Amino acid sequence: SQTIHQWPATLVQPVGSPLSLECTVEGTSNPNLYWYRQAAGRGLQLLFYSVGIGQISSEVPQNLSASRPQDRQFILSSKKLLLSDSGFYLCAWRVGLNQPQHFGDGTRLSIL
Amino acid sequence: AQKITQTQPGMFVQEKEAVTLDCTYDTSDQSYGLFWYKQPSSGEMIFLIYQGSYDEQNATEGRYSLNFQKARKSANLVISASQLGDSAMYFCAMSVNTGFQKLVFGTGTRLLVSP
Numbered sequence: 684s685q686t687i688h689q690w691p692a693t694l695v696q697p698v699g700s701p702l703s704l705e706c707t708v709e710g711t712s713n714p715n716l717y718w719y720r721q722a723a724g725r726g727l728q729l730l731f732y733s734v735g736i737g738q739i740s741s742e743v744p745q746n747l748s749a750s751r752p753q754d755r756q757f758i759l760s761s762k763k764l765l766l767s768d769s770g771f772y773l774c775a776w777r778v779g780l781n782q783p784q785h786f787g788d789g790t791r792l793s794i795l
Numbered sequence: 796a797q798k799i800t801q802t803q804p805g806m807f808v809q810e811k812e813a814v815t816l817d818c819t820y821d822t823s824d825q826s827y828g829l830f831w832y833k834q835p836s837s838g839e840m841i842f843l844i845y846q847g848s849y850d851e852q853n854a855t856e857g858r859y860s861l862n863f864q865k866a867r868k869s870a871n872l873v874i875s876a877s878q879l880g881d882s883a884m885y886f887c888a889m890s891v892n893t894g895f896q897k898l899v900f901g902t903g904t905r906l907l908v909s910p
Binding site (some may be wrong): 715717725726727728729732742771773775777779780783784785786787788789791 | 812828830832837838839840842845865886890896897898900901902903908
């Protein structure tokens with residue numbers, strides 16, 4: 684069966700520090716991969732999606748970037764974090780048309 | 796542009812009763828999908844149920860059913876026989892059948908089930 688791993692679960696970083704969040708999927712091939720951010724008490728906002736290795740599309744201009752170095756690996760990065768980057772980050776995968784996206788457990792990011 | 800509206804910030808229900816969570820959507824596309832997710836306090840997003848725009852019958856998954864009214868552009872979630880473990884945030888989402896199938900989420904409804 685398919686599983687998705689996302690780490691770390693919690694992260695506290697100072698303003699201006701770099702960021703790297705990693706997401707890996709097991710048990711499937713060539714998934715669509717997604718990064719979302721959820722502000723406290725709000726819905727999910729799509730940040731990036733990828734349909735294949737090296738193919739990244741950004742939904743909103745921001746301080747973050749994403750990369751997909753391997754088929755089942757998706758990385759969210761920043762060179763210098765801002766206070767506004769705080770939030771709950773969720774990675775998701777999907778295979779097949781009209782199939783649901785399946786989410787990882789998320790990373791709670793606090794910027795001090 | 797696609798939009799999901801959930802007008803109920805919070806809902807209360809007693810254990811064993813049924814509850815309906817409202818969701819309306821807006822899209823000009825003919826082909827789309829509607830999803831409901833549950834988010835417990837721990838944060839993970841759990842997929843509950845899916846309805847395709849061309850599906851003529853309402854989707855059901857165990858205690859969850861989706862009341863799909865296409866003309867009204869509504870996709871309400873019905874939870875029968877509520878349990879204490881159903882207390883969570885519930886999100887309605889819509890996908891448009893482009894290649895990457897972006898999901899657009901509503902703002903969510905917090906459900907509290909009381910004994």
